Amino acid sequence: MYFLTTAPDVVIISNMNAELMLSEYHIISEDAFVEIVIWRLTTPIAGCRHLFKYRLAFIVNEQCVFRYDNETGKGDHKHIGKNELPYIFTTPQALLDNFWKDVDNWRY
Numbered sequence: 001m002y003f004l005t006t007a008p009d010v011v012i013i014s015n016m017n018a019e020l021m022l023s024e025y026h027i028i029s030e031d032a033f034v035e036i037v038i039w040r041l042t043t044p045i046a047g048c049r050h051l052f053k054y055r056l057a058f059i060v061n062e063q064c065v066f067r068y069d070n071e072t073g074k075g076d077h078k079h080i081g082k083n084e085l086p087y088i089f090t091t092p093q094a095l096l097d098n099f100w101k102d103v104d105n106w107r108y
Helices: 092-107
Strands: 018-029 032-041 052-060 063-069 077-080 083-086
Touching: 018 052, 018 092, 032 092, 052 092, 063 092
Parallel strands: none
Antiparallel strands: 018 032, 032 052, 052 063, 063 077, 077 083
């Protein structure tokens, strides 16, 4: 069974001009998985200065352990459990590197 990693109201608006760059699902263990989705936009979303919309989530036992995203109006941030912290976005590659580093640190 698969679960959404974001609330139903946190989505790309269907008329937003976006190109899907990356959409991956990785099974980490019997009870853990990673979902990564990154879009390239033609204009920044409210709260961001870059041209990317993203969500990267690490789920364990059907609970979101942490998630990086940039909801419209909130800008770049990450959720760790119930806490929301600012995230400084530089590049998509740095985003992926930071996310996977957090996954590795949590697992080991």
